[in-house]
Amino acid sequence: MKKFTTTLVALLIMGSTSSFADGHKVKVGMITTLSGGGSGLGIDVRDGFMLAVKGNKNISVITKDDQRKPDIAVQLADKMIQSDKVDVLTGIIWSNLAMAVVPATVNQGKFYLSPNAGPSKLAGKGCHKNYFNVAWQNDNLHEAAGGYANSAGFKNSFILAPNYPAGKDALTGYKRYFKGSLAGEIYTKLGQKDYAAEIAQIRASGADSVFFFLPGGMGIGFMKQFSQSGIKLPVVGPAFSFDQGILKAVGDAALGVKNTSQWSKDIDNNANKKFVKDFQSEYGRLPSLYASQGYDTGKLLISAMSKAKVKDKDKFRDALRKADFSSTRGKFSFDKNHHPIQDIYVREVIKEGKILTNKIVSVGLKDHSNAYVSECKM
Amino acid sequence: MIIEKTFNKWILVFLFLIPVLGFIFEEPYYITLTTKVVILGIAGIGLNLALGYCGLISFGHAAFFGLGGYVTGILSFHALNSELMFSWPFVSSGSSDMLVIWPIVILSSAFLALIIGLLSLRTTGVYFIMITLAFAQMLYFFAISWPNYGGEDGLSIYMRNSLPMINTMDPLNFYFICLCWLLTVIFISAKLINSSFGMAFQAIKQNEERVKSVGIETFKVKLLVFVISGTITGLAGSLYTDLNRFISPSVLNWQMSGEIMVFVILGGIARLYGPLVGAAFFIVLEQTLGSYTENWQFWLGLILILEILYVRTGILSLFEKKLKYEK
Amino acid sequence: MTSILFFEQLLNGIQFGTMLFLMSAGLTLIFGVMGLINLAHGSFYMIGAFSAALIASLTGSFWLALLASLSGAAIAGVLIEIIIIRRLYRRDHLDQVLATFALILLLSEGVRWYFGAFPLYLDIPENLNGTLPILDDIIYSKYRLFIIFMGLLIAVGLYILISKTRLGVRIRAGQNDRQMISALGIDISKLYTIVFALGASLAGLAGAMIGAIQSVEVGMGEPILILAFVVIVIGGIGSIKGALIGSILVGVTDTIGRIFLPELLKIFMESASATSVGSSIGSMLIYILMALILIIKPSGLFGKT
Structure with a gap:
């Protein structure tokens, strides 16, 4: 009993370091996935962000694992807002977690900078002046894939995604830009990793191309099985199944596959070169697009801090809106609903020595915004 | 040297004290955290009635927790958007009043428990464990792919549901609401366990055949216990939605059933305060370990294994042994 | 829907089923002989896959990797049985649930700690890549045929082991009467260790074979664990025959259901909602199947009442 009491009291005291922030300091709360499945993405976002703010004495970051x-x-968001008194929240990877956290956070007057998730609800009707998306609106990469499919001359696509909201957004996004017809449209079970049945359907469908959105382990399984099936159809998908962390696990099955991304290691600008070099020397691995998004989020924050104090919310918000930082993606600005206007590239998976990575082959959509701007009353 | 009953009293004192401490140290988060312990404790107490006292090992209580949560979320969602919910047999556009929501949650959880119980109680042992899991998994996959209320993205209700005269958004107020429910649930459970009905369902755990032979219809007894158990857990689900102002299919997942079960076993099976102690232990451990290392799950696993190997039947049994020595 | 496609999907279902069989055979044996509910069985699936990926990256040989998966999972099984599981046999089922649940946390996070958060690479051997024509128009993946073959081979092996060997006699005796077998002077703790290691190594083999076409990552074992439990409950706990039939039943129902249900529904409703509703019901189908079977036969298809 006594021990129990002391532990709890110790806990209470431990957490009670109050903040003596002067106006230039910013306290950042980072909620991201650091344990269990999918933690690779969270770790990349965190590492990218920490690299960007490294050495900046005015920024303190509290990182917590959302599992x-x-x-x-x-x-965790409640804790960071109530107890830690953070000014800015960031870090969430998954759309469903963002939907749970973001509305309450921004309504309480805190800023939220999204380094990954961009659900359509937060871009359209649910947009908010304190919410900034530094990655993409969820549909963006899929739209670019649709655009690429047109330019590659695909006429009859087979499309598949998991049966959950982000999956439906993905297929909608592809269809919004793709002008051809559909040979088939399948929603798979979330978390499913065996696609023998779906691949058999693709084989039987008479499609001339395949578009898929299967993030994480789902995509690894699909790519390997698809390549083993001997079907020689061209495949296109968003970058999530071809990012640096996952490519190693997919192996040569991914070689030559076209994928769409707002970032690539070989985008030719100084900010990106510095980022790729610094990231490698700091962490000893190649950065992924998630890392670049975390990095840009950090740089955006620093740019706003140099213009305004965070306690002066209106000025700080204006400073964020200007997006006056050198993005690793090159040109970057915010549209009216605080989502990026940026180029979306088409990349191809190649081998550099023994390492699988991506190179840009073309620009899929230039200065691309999103379909929900008009729905946003802001 | 304290015995279990005294320890239980200390727990209650503690539950009243923690918010005060949180207030003094300006750490409102600890109120939120304790609220979570209380809510999950209620869910565990519900499960404990079936699992601990009657031997009905349900691996599907997430179904009730999630249903309670979703009923709350959906009612409040419609009230928030003043959207029509259904127009038959009467017109309803939801509600954001806890006094309206709670009875509906209780009725619907009881109904679900009745259906699942009727179908599952024909089986025993591991088969019962798995059939209850099956029903929860059905609801889970249904919730994920049902688009109307957010699917996997879940449903945000932004504001806690309201009670007359009380500002529920204040963490302390909401904590006391949950605490009232906890006390009510403990009171009801205690009465139940000591009633003749309680004797019957505890006897069933020991030897069902013998109970049958004295002319008690054990199926009906078990069904009733299961319904009460599911209802209490459903109520906890409702409070959990209000705590987070958010509900998603993740609370319907089998891991949620597993977690509630872990609280019960950890605290001590068939001990009234067991699930509460289990939940508190688990959450405090999760928080402390999590602040030291990214690999906290490793250490949590290790501690749980040591607990099960050396403390044996739950934390509260520590205090029971002392009682025996004292005699 | 052509009959060719149907036949191919049937093969897919059987392949999925044979893989489930490798998982559930061990699980059902361990439960039958020792009375242990082992939630950590999925962890051996993961350990097998990671051992295989490690050896494959060192040696480049898929066959050595398969061997590594068997032995890696078996060694882990022996260690865990001796250090932890052994103390749980006489305990309540609930203590076993908690302890093996804790083992999942420990092993998953331990593996992630050591190997990092990203999935590992494991590929099938070159000579099993591609497809094979079977019957007239049907072509099917060589590797998946290999999985079916391995599954059947192990089913036959287990049958011989249990019905024809001395170890098998002891296992059967253990299933029937635990006190008796130790009274007969058989070293029961050694028997238990062997059975546990056998179950673990089968799970490990399944992990490696499936890891090669899916992904080798932390947390890969739990979804399959739940399915394996579904299988042994449908088949009747403790029955290897039940596990085999349950596996095939679950594999085929899941595969056929999720493909043909949306097609079936398209007859009644418009395409988009048929796809959506069909996939939803498809993902619930095996649980519906299990519930139905248990309602009709409360102790599974081949379980002892």
């Missing part, structure tokens, strides 16, 4: 559970994420 990919929305209820935990909500509780």
Whole structure:
């Protein structure tokens, strides 16, 4: 009993370091996935962000693991806002967690900078002046894939995605730009990793191309099985199944596959070169697009801090809106609903020595915004 | 040397004290955290009635927790958007009043438990464990792919549901609401366990055949216990939605069933305060370990294994042994 | 829907089923002989896959990797049995649930700690890549045929082991009467260790074979664990025959259901919602199947009542 009491009291005291922030300091709360499945993405975002703010004495960051559970994420957000008195929240990877955390956060007057998730609800009707998306609106990469499919001359696509909101957004995004017809449209079970049945359907469908959105382990399984099936159709998908962390696990099955991304290691600008070099020397691995998004989020924050104090919300918001930082993606600005206007590239998976990576082959959509701007009353 | 009953009293004192401490140290988060412990404790107490006292090992209580959560979320969602929910047999556009929501949650959880119980109680042992899991998994996959209320993205209700005269958004107020429910649930459970009905369902755990032979219809007894158990857990689900102002299919997942079960076993099976102690232990451990290392799950696993190997039947049994020595 | 496609999907279902069989055979044996509910069985699936990926990256040989998966999972099984599991046999089922649940946390996070958060690479051997024509128009993946073959081979092996060997006699005796077998002077703790290691190595082999076409990552074992439990409950706990039939039943139902249900629904409703509703019901189908079977036969298809 006594021990129990002391532990709890110790806990209470431990957390009670109050902040003596002067106007130039910013306290950042980072909620991201650091344990269990999908933690690779969270670790990359965190590492990218920390690299960007490294050495900046005015920024303090509290990082917490959300375990990919929305209820935990909500509780962490409550903690950071109530107890740690953070000014800015960031870090969430998954759309469902973002939907759980973001609305409450921005309504309480805190800023939220999204380094990854961009659900359509937060871009359209649910947009908010304190919410900034530094990555993309969820549909963007899929739209670019649709655009690429047109330019590659695909006429009859087979499309598939998991049966959950982001999956539906993905297929909608592709269809919004793709002008051909559909040979088939399948929603797979979330978390499913065996696609023998779906691949058989693709074989039987008479499609001339395949578009898929299967993030994480789902995509690894699909690519390997598709390449083993001997079907020689061209495949296109968003970068999530071809990012640096995952490519190694997919192996040569990914070689030559076209994928769409707002970032690539070989985008030719100084900010990006510096980022790729610094990231490698700091962490000893190649950066992924998630790392670049975390990095840009950090740089955006620093740019706003140099213009305004965070306590002066209106000025700080204006400073964020200007997006006056050198993005690793080159040109970057915010549209009216605080989502990026940026180029989306088409990349191809190649081998550099023994390492699989991506190179840009063309620009899929130039200065691309999103379909929800008009719905946003802001 | 304290015995279990005294320890239980200390727990209650503690539950009243923690918010005060949180207030003094200006750490409102600890109120939120304790609220979570209380809510999950209620869910565990519900499960404990079936699992601990009647031997009905349900691996599907997430179904009730999630249903309670979703009923709350959906009612409040419609009230928030003043959207029509259904127009038959009467017109309803939801509600954001806890006094309206709670009875609906209780009725719907009881109904679900009745259906699942009727179908599952024909089986025993591991088969019962798995059939209850099956029903929860059905609801889970349904919730994920059902688009109307957010699917996997879940449903945000932004504001806690309201009670007359009380500002529920204040963490302390909401904590006391949950605490009232906890006390009510403990009170009801205690009465139940000591009633003749309680004797019957505890006897069933020991030897069902013998109970049958004295002319008690054990199926009905088990069904009733299961319904009460599911209802209490459903209520906890409702409070959990209000705590987070958010509900998603993740609370319907089998891991949620597993977690509630872990609280019960950890605290001590068939001990009234067991699930509460289990939940508190688990959450405090999760928080402390999590602040030291990214690999906290490794250490959590290790501690749990040591607990099960050396403390044996739950934390509260520590205090029971002392009682025996004292005699 | 052509009959060719149907036949191919049937093969897919059987392949999925044979893989489930490798998982559930061990699980059902461990439960039958020792009375242990082992939630950590999925962890051996993961350990097998990671051992295989490690050896494959060192040696480049898929066959050595398969061997590594068997032995890696078996060694882990022996260690864990001796250090932890052994103390749980006489305990309540609930203590076993908690302890093996804790083992999942420990092993998953331990593996992630050592190997990092990103999935590992493991590929099938070159000579099993591609497809094979079977019957007239049907072509099918060589590797998947290999999985079916391995599954059947192991089913036959287990049958011989249990019905024809001395170890098998002891296992059967253990299933029937635990006190008796130790009274007969058989070293029961050694028998238990062997059975546990056998179950673990089968799970490890399944992990490696499936890891090669899916992904080798932390947390890969739990979804399959739940399915394996579904299988042994449908088949009747403790029955290897039940596990085999349950596996095929679950594999085929899941595969056929998720493909043909949306097609079936398209007859009644418009395409988009048929796809959506069909996939939803498709993902619930095996649980519906399990519930139905248990309602009709409360102790599974081949379980002892």
